[in-house]
Amino acid sequence: MYNKKLIKNVIVVLLVAIAVVPIFSLNVPFLQLSIDFSVQLMLGYLFLGFLFLIISEKRLLLTSFACCGMLCLFLKQSSNNNLILPKVNQSEKVSIAHFNTSSSTLGYASMLEAVISSDADIVSFQEVTPDWDMYLNNNLKALYPYSARNVRIDPYGMEIFSKFPIVEYDTFHYDEIPHQMVNINVSENNNINIISAHVLPPLGKRLNERAKKHLQTIANKISSLPSPSIVLGDFNLVYWSNEIVHFREQAQLENSRRDVSQNLLNVPYDHIFYSNKLECTSFRDISDSTSNHLGIVGTYQIKPTTDVKEGRVTSFLNK
Template sequence: MLTAFYIASGILFTFGILAWLNIQKWYVKIFDFGKFQFCTLIFALIVLYAVFIGRYTTTDLLVHAGLVFAFMVNFWVILPFTPLHKKELPNSTNTSETLSLLIANVRQSNRKTDRMKQFIRDNNPDILLLTEVDDYWCKELEPAVADMPYRVLQPQDNTYGMALYSKVELRNEKVNFYIEDDIPSIRCMLKINERDYINFFGLHPRPPAPWTKLLNKQAEVLLVAKLIEELEDPTIVAGDMNDVGWSKITSVFKKVSRLIDPRIGRGFYNTYNANVPFFRYPVDHLFVSDCFKLNKLDRLGHFGSDHYPMFVSLSYEPRERREVRQKKDAASQPISAKKSTV
């Protein structure tokens, strides 16, 4: 049993350190997805050792120290996605000006459309973004989206089709192929009220895998971040980004775009893989500007896809956004430039 403990410890330590290191290779990148799983397994192994073996030689203590180190460096990264962390997007009780979104990767091979139709009817979203749609999905969903007259449809047969349905008016709708000519993304503006428009980006880059180019995926995400950095209007980015919320590339994306993740301080909201309970990761994302607050964030049920859908209800509160910006700008001014109160 002690030998089995050493072997398991060595495997978990190695995988845990690989998950922590920022090595941009697909065969290392995949370990980044499993930080929560590594933390869980390491904690379980330490407990099992205490229960079934219970002796601690110098070697055992060194092995435990390595396990604790691997646990801590990974847990520190995922800590923001737990209720132990402060919420990045505040809660709101304002229901006068809201925008709701339903986001889902339908899985192209999945032909069980009835459950998705029911999700649409039950949640009644203002915006519906679907990835992996083909002509079959667009045709089958038509009765459920009849009250969404504004559309941007790009059905494809390569599992990267995308469809945006909206009750709110759209402007400057465009399907872009930023990096690869068969990987679309959607860009448009949403009319939130009579004065304001919201920039919207729908993304679905390739996942890290032997047959994909990781640099292409990163290039698309960072290109969109740079575009957002130059925009003045508020922005929403949504979609299956095939990356976890705590990854290096996602962190850089948030820093450059200045967008907020509503999951921070609330939970993981793992959306993939819906068919494998223990190995689930948060890969379907929503990022918003700081003019929004959160009314509701919910992971919906299984509907035949390998992803769970996400439903989000946002409150649009631009006045608070301007006040926050003004305070930040004032705080960043040199002392000599600030008005004296003496």
């Protein structure tokens, strides 16, 4: 009896300990994977709860469901907090897609098909090599007359294609890692900054600090810009990680994702974050014919504010 009670106590401690690692971003080396797979972990606790219900282990049942609930609230807090998507208004809208060429396992044609099917106004590519640059430019220049291209032979080649005029183009760096930044004119009086970022995966404490400094550099750049900004790219971090949450707080950015991919084996490392002067009216993942993840696409509009005295809707842009 004593041994059975001791085993139950150990299981309870383990269940709680594993759950709090992602919630508090604890640096526990052998449990770090639980951060990236928090969604799967949450569903695992749900399954365990029903299992303990079947075998009438009330204490373990309550512990499992409590851990599942904590993870659920934690993930929701880190995602887009809107319970429903904002209503589409009469303000200017722009759809933006992001792709990483290394994700295309079926070759050039599969990527091009996904880009055209996304019907995005602006398309960002990362890990663009000279071969990819030639193919994309030849096949997209008619549909996207404006582009900013930074072709490299390393993984940091980037390109942005746009249906809207590119007013300004700049590149800033963290160490030797480039970031593309374009200012795009989406209507007569409204511009939006698009920043393409590629963050190295944090595989240890030292690289975790590097990722934080990298994101700090991007946040400082965003804070210096007058127009609303949309930041996208491969961050190699889940959006509920401590690094991303801190980055969003610093840069005052919202998360486009309201949930994770329907494919539970796909951990979301690519993201689109946007200034609070904008609203995200839709967001989805893009996959090829084999359900392989290729990219993401979102639609954004200017957040309206009601002028109570004059009874009209005005724009936040350029204010």
